[in-house]
Amino acid sequence: MTAPRTRTADALDVALALANPAPRPPRSPEPQAGHDPAASADPEASASAAAVPWDEARRIAADAGRDAARHAEAEAEDEVEELPLPGALGRRLAAPLEALSDLPAFDTAAMDGWAVAGPGPWRLAGSGAALTAGRAPRPLPDGRAVAVATGARLPAGATAVLRSEEGIAEDTAEDGARLRARHRDPDHGRDIRLRGSECRAGEQLLPAGTRITPAVLGLAASAGHDALAAPPLPSVALLVLGDELLVKGRPTGARVRDALGPLLTAWLPELGAEAIAAPRRVKDDPEALREALAGAAEEAEVVVTTGGTAAGPRDFLHAVLADLDAELLVDGVDVRPGHPMLLARLPHGAHLVGLPGNPLAAVAGVLTLLAPLLAARNGTDARPDPEAPLVAEVPGSGSRTGTRLLPAALGPHGLEPLRYHGSAQLRSLALADAFAVVPAAGAPAGAAVPHLPLRWGAA
Structure with a gap:
């Protein structure tokens, strides 16, 4: 790969410039569903005139993934791997799965x-x-x-x-x-x-791009395969930003545990990607961030950062991306939580997904930008599941616009919004099956809304 072009910049100048950012329009606290006093204050609540609608942000991310997939296919047609069946789990079929035998092979x-x-x-x-x-x-x-x-x-x-x-x-x-x-x-x-009642030899069983699940492995084995051809998963480098983060032990003093490093590392295989290494912790320093970004972009096809996406005194990501001549594809999304997320293309072609530092906001960023990007790179999509009814009313947010993503439990009667849904809270996420996609105007009980499934480690 070609190293990205950099220029010498004084870290102090960058820090001073970012400590006095251009003013942004004020934002009211994040709207609530139900009664959740702990969620009433949202430190991510700085709006941007550049924010794009939620649906549009997902489309841009998917388009970026498809462009990257086309480029990768043209550059590396020989990178398809023949993997023994257990080793192919979680990959995508590089070619249609064909039966090598009649199934059953005899009466x-x-x-x-x-x-x-x-x-x-x-x-x-x-x-x-x-x-x-x-x-x-x-x-x-x-x-x-x-x-x-x-x-x-x-x-x-x-x-x-x-x-x-x-x-x-x-x-x-x-x-x-x-x-x-x-x-x-x-x-x-x-x-x-009867012989061949399930399929005949040579018949296509599954199309190329199908995710290889345990069921696919079983079908492949029954059809006579010992190995499957699969392209490499997109490689991801994960950078966790913030001086305040602890990697072990209890929160103490003014420092808190890093929740996103473990969460995202475990989630990447389900999203169709492969981490190149353990999460790298990056201190709040523009030079350290610049060095980490440049190195990660040389090693991975997608770089994911957590924190530093807003306009606070220690949020350096925008300035460093500008210094690296990155192209911002999405700079803020009209969604709550997770508004200050971003998507950029780095000079040599890698994509960067900048997630907010608050955990639930970061998960919203994954579902909005990272999941569509990776799905498109793998030849699939990450569209919401069909609509399901809301079990309870979700109040409106007054005159504000923007999509709301609420963790919800999916049961026999529909989607039940969960209480703890502030941008810094993970309690509801651990109980959620999906994110309900709700308009800013809210929705009454019984209204059908799209939802994004959370298939933690599932097929």
Whole structure:
């Protein structure tokens, strides 16, 4: 990769400039759903005239991901890897998954009983021991029957399976062991899993781009595959900004625990990405941030930062991005929480997603910018799930505009907004199944709204 162009800048000058930023329009406290006094003050609440609507921000992020995917495909067609089945988990199929064999590969018994040939009664063949899975049986002549177990390969000539409870086996001195139906003969093909009834060899089972889940691994194995071709996951470097953050122990003095490092690292595989290393902690210093960003952009395709996106005295991200000649694609989104998020393209092509420092606001930023970016890079999308009704009313936010993302529990009656939804709070997130997407005007109970699922580690 080509190193990004930099220029020498005095750290003190940058810090002084940022300590006295251009004034921004004031913002009222974040609106609430329900009664949550702890969420009434939102330190992320600085608006920007450049903020784009939430839907538009997600579209821009997806477009950026598709552009990056096209460029990567043109540059590195040979990077597709052949991975043994367990190692392919979480990746995407580089090519359609085709069946290498008919499924089932041969006619099999769907029930315990007897394989019968033609109409009864039947003479029992063999020693009376049942055919079981894994054995290749001899052909069955017409008028004969043989005991069979579920899943066993049926002999050539078998026309049906007579279930155990529907047959009577008898020994007669004249004719030996005989079998007859208790009520009537089984219909032709009864309780037989016919060869190729699920698929035929060469048939496409799944399209390229499908995420490789445990179920996909099972299907691939049953269809004859030992390995799967998958492109590399987008690489992500995670930078956690802030002098106040602790990496272990209890909050003490004026310092707090870093919640986003563990949360985002564990979430990246579900989002279709791979962290290049453990989160790097970066102190509140413009030169340290510039050095960390330049290094991360050389190593990863996507850089994710937490904190430093607003206009406070120690928020240096905008100035450093300008110093690196980065192109801002999104600078603030009209959404609560998480308004001061951003998306930028760095000079050599890597993308940077700047998340707010408050944990719930950062999660909103992931769902707004990072998830669509990564999904598009992987050839899929991150659209909201179909609408679901709200279990409780979500009050409006007065004259303010903007989308609201509220953690919610998804139950049989719909989406129930959870109480602790301030931008710095994670309590509701741990109980949430989704984020309800609610307009600024609010919505009454029963109103159908889109929702963004939180599939923590799920397929």
